[in-house]
Amino acid sequence: MNWRREVLNxxxxxxxxxxxxxxxxPDRFLKGVSEGVLLAHWYAREHVIFCLIPAFFIAGAIGCFLSKESVMRYLGPQASKTLSYAVASVAGAILAVCSCTVLPLFASIYLLSQ
Structure with missing residues (x-):
């Protein structure tokens, strides 16, 4: 470790x-920063309550109550494309479509398929 460089840093x-x-x-700048922080806090709270918690519960339900065969029948490589798209569309309609909610669901379906 170079102490001289660390002290300079x-x-x-x-x-x-x-x-x-x-x-x-100026006060305008500080008020803008505080409002930005409050907006980020509000968004994170609302996003967690309305998107993440339901996604984790649904992912847990998929992992517990669905069998591998049922997932493969509707979403597997041998499934009809029309049926797969219909099932995915109906399932996607009940959740916000963002990476935060899709990733837990995908992880539970992926673990079922292995």
Whole structure:
């Protein structure tokens, strides 16, 4: 470990902190930052309650109550394309279509198929 380089990095970080700490910032900017943080907090809370929790429960139900044969019959390589698309469309209609909700469902279906 190069102590001289580490001390220089710490001093550089401290200098950047001091510059930003004493930087004169108007109230509009601070209010905008706080509103942005509040909006991110609200979105994360709403997204978790209405999207992630149902997705985890449905993924758990798929893992517990569906057999491998039933999943393969509707979504496997030998299944009819029309039937597969219909099943996937109906299943996708009840969940928000984003990676946060699709990944737990896909993981449970993938683990069933192995």
């Amino acid at each position: 710490i001093l550089l970080g401290l200098a950047i902190f001091v510059v930003f700490y004493f930087l004169p910032v």
